[in-house]
Amino acid sequence: MSKRKVKDAHLPVGECITKLQEILRERICCQKLPVKPEGVEAQHKHLLELLRRTAVHGESNSVLIVGPRGAGKTMLLKCVLRELLEEKEVQKNLLQVHLNGLLQTDDRIALKEITRQLHLENVVGDRVFGSFAENLVFLLEALKKGDRSSSRPVLFVLDEFDLFAHHKNQTLLYNLFDVSQSAQAPISVVGVTCRLDVLELLEKRVKSRFSHRQIHLQSGATFPQYQQRVGAQLSLPDDFPDLKFAQDWNASVKALSEDKSVEEILRRHFNNSKDFRSLHVLLMLCLSRVSVAKPAIKPADLQEASRLCLGDATANMLHGLSILELCLIIAMKHLSTIYDGEPFNLQMVHNEFKKFLKRSHSMYNFEQPVIMKAFEHLQQLELIRPVDGAASKTQREYQLMRLMLDHSQITEALQKYPQCPIDVKQWATSVF
Known part of the structure; x- marks a missing residue:
């Protein structure tokens, strides 16, 4: 009763709304792992067996989880780890290192992060190592148990794996795969990537040390x-x-x-x-x-x-430009129409802008250094970029550039630009 x-x-309605927001925000933002991932039972079993062999039997492995964004790669890995860590022996022994290609942009940063996650900062101290390999081997040696006979198993998870392939000489990947193949220490390397052609990015020496195991996921929604x-x-x-x-x-x-x-x-x-x-x-x-x-x-x-x-982020960026920067963009739009998409330089853009000022009898009057600064700002925002191979020795005014905006994006941005002068709008839509 x-x-x-x-x-x-x-x-009261206010309390109901507060409670509603609390429940739904938590549900949407903190997505809980399913008890068992659906539709990927075979992949789940395969990955669980691989990681268990490392965590329990000290067998080294390497594997790639490949699939489009949102296919459930991270969810699959988390479900496997959750199940694996329910075993006491695994819980006690297994160490985890999680790296992300977006954060660890070079091998030096990655090594620092490995040291931090393994809590070995004090062990490394001020030591100087001859090479990356020496440093990594030292870290793995430092994990050996008291009797120095066996090392604790380590799981390396490399998210955005394809970005690690762009590191100089692929040193991190080479050394991790080398350790996993040569059984110097029990480690498992799990790469997570969206790129189906990821193996083509690997150098021959790195590829030869990889086990070539791949777990593919499809976006089945x-x-x-x-x-x-x-x-x-x-x-x-x-x-x-x-x-x-x-x-x-x-x-x-x-x-x-x-x-x-x-x-x-x-x-x-x-x-x-x-x-x-x-x-x-x-x-x-x-x-x-x-x-x-x-x-x-x-x-x-x-x-x-x-x-x-679904808003166009690039077009939205135009709303924050100054009137001068917007005028330079319009001048570039006209130049690309006149010269059929050929590249332009600052001098050409300035000349086109001066024609507009003369025609509209505008009060705008900008000095050359101010225009140069506005042009450089557009380049920093990547709304324009230098033509590939454009000589850096060329004077800045004459460096060839390309406009990275579609004409429809410029037109749309002008319609939404706050208090855009009428003569500027008319110039943008004119055929001259």
């Missing part, structure tokens, strides 16, 4: 599953404090999922990326618009969130 009363309790995910992520649980509010909210979510305009928006997102993480970003933007005054998500909210998600 008391439980029923708790369920039928009516809370279908559009109906994608739609179901929306309902699953936004629905409130049965034990929500206010039953009436939860029923009304779940009914509004059901109506939202069945709306035709919402289906179109979701299909556009699905075609753009099947990754559920991008869908979670979309839902978080919708959720942020829910308030006491508007206690439900409407199709218009999804439309606005979609516009923000």
